[in-house]
Amino acid sequence: MSRDSSDHWTDDLPPKAKAYLEGRRLDEVECIISDIPGIARGKAVPASKFARQDYFHLPDSIFYQTITGTWSDAAGAQGFLERDMILRPDMTTASAAPWTGDWTLQVIHDAFDRDGTPVPFSPRNVLKRVVGLYEARGWTPVVAPEMEFFLIARNLDPAQDIKPMVGRSGRPAAARQAYSMTAVDEFGPVIDDIYDFAEAQGFEIDGITQEGGAGQLEINLRHGNPVKLADEVFYFKRLIREAALRHDCFATFMAKPIAHEPGSAMHIHHSVLDRKTGQNLFSDADGAETAAFMHFIGGLQSHLPSAVAMQAPYVNSYRRYVRDHAAPINLEWGRDNRTTGIRVPLSGPESRRVENRVAGMDCNPYLGFAASLACGYLGMVNGITPRPVFEGDAYEGEPDVPEVLGQALDLFEEADALHEVLGRDFARVYSIMKRTEYEEFLQVISPWEREHLLLNV
Structure with missing residues (x-):
């Protein structure tokens, strides 16, 4: 079931995120996740699209990249397939991006395999x-x-x-x-x-x-x-x-x-x-x-x-x-x-x-x-x-x-x-x-x- 496309999902945001948007129209949501070096990876989507999606996809290869962007040979026995992960938002992390030119929120996501298992080499999952x-x-x-x-x-x-x-x-x-x-x-x-x-x-x-x-x-x-x-x-x-x-x-x-x-x-x-x-x-x-x-x-x-x-x-x-x-x-x-x-x-x-x-x-x-x-x-x-x-x-x-x-x-x-x-x-x-x-x-x-x-x- 997707979020309410009428934007009522914003009623459940953390207090500071709600205060940041008070009286304003949310333009964009940055859907992000930490790779192994700690770089934020993800997608920026219009707020209206974020309201309709429960998850989005990124390839698991983001966890095989070095700080220089080179691909390491860490994909395992199946080879370098760049399989899509399912990235689900943790809405408790929704936070303003106050330096942007429009009204933008950032939301940290967690990575899962297709069967719902946490991706074991996602840094946030390792800490969890x-x-x-x-x-x-x-x-x-x-x-x-x-x-x-x-x-x-x-x-x-x-x-x-x-x-x-x-x-x-x-x-x-x-x-x-x-x-x-x-x-x-x-x-x-x-x-x-x-x-x-x-x-x-x-x-x-x-x-x-x-x-x-x-x-x-x-x-x-x-x-x-x-x-x-x-x-x-x-x-x-x-x-x-x-x-x-x-x-x-x-x-x-x-x-x-x-x-x-x-x-x-x-x-x-x-x-x-x-x-x-x-x-x-x-x-x-x-x-x-x-x-x-x-x-x-x-x-x-x-x-x-x-x-x-x-x-x-x-x-x-x-x-x-x-x-x-x-x-x-x-x-x-x-x-x-x-x-x-x-x-x-x-x-x-x-x-x-x-x-x-x-x-x-x-x-x-x-x-x-x-x-x-x-x-x-x-x-x-x-x-x-x-x-x-x-x-x-x-x-x-x-x-x-x-x-x-x-x-x-x-x-x-x-x-x-x-x-x-x-x-x-x-x-x-x-x-x-x-x-x-x-x-x-x-x-x-x-x-x-x-x-x-x-x-x-």
């Missing part, structure tokens, strides 16, 4: 699968992401170095100005549009701060349901890019866009609640740390090395893991210690949580959350005990985060327990797609090689 494993045990996972990104000068030539944007003062953004309100003021017009767009889309920003890099900002989101928060990060990347373009600059979510500057992370805060009582499983009745809390940390320590390929998905991602440069190089855990890969922030018992500082902002948020939650889940289910709490500067320790994408993929491909949680078909497709992408990169000769090897070796 992991959340479902928690729920089957009576647990409710909660996440809170921190999004770091750079505002940069327009870069039209990939051969040119990336430079910080020019602020209101007319000077390029300066580095080493973490938490500076003056630095935030430099980007005031862009930030104003980010707030306005977020308000129109119904997203609650917990705060915006200047980070340590030149033109680097951080946006924190309120904690909540992992799928909902991944949807918001997915939307936010587009929102921030659109706000930047209005002011003649770019927003980039590369893990390491500028040499000698800090990289951009997507720190993920985790807690787990009892579904019946709503109590934080990381604290007992007396407020003390529980075995579940320790086991979650143990799961991150044991399994994150194998999951880094999902949280640091590109060759550039590994340039972020630099000793003494605001990103972890190992998976020690510490209390309020930002040198460790796993941090326990200051908090009361009700908000006790674990922060994963490994994930980069370049990762697909659905897959970044899924990987982190999968590691914690394995720790809780298998009772994994973490190493002793780390005291001091973890940068003085030995690295245990993979140093290059090829090494990370080797670990991922051997991670049988992780594949079982994430889904084996997803693991197969992801591995093939990322190997294809990595091999593409290895065919590129860099300026460093030409400068230092051309006449010297």
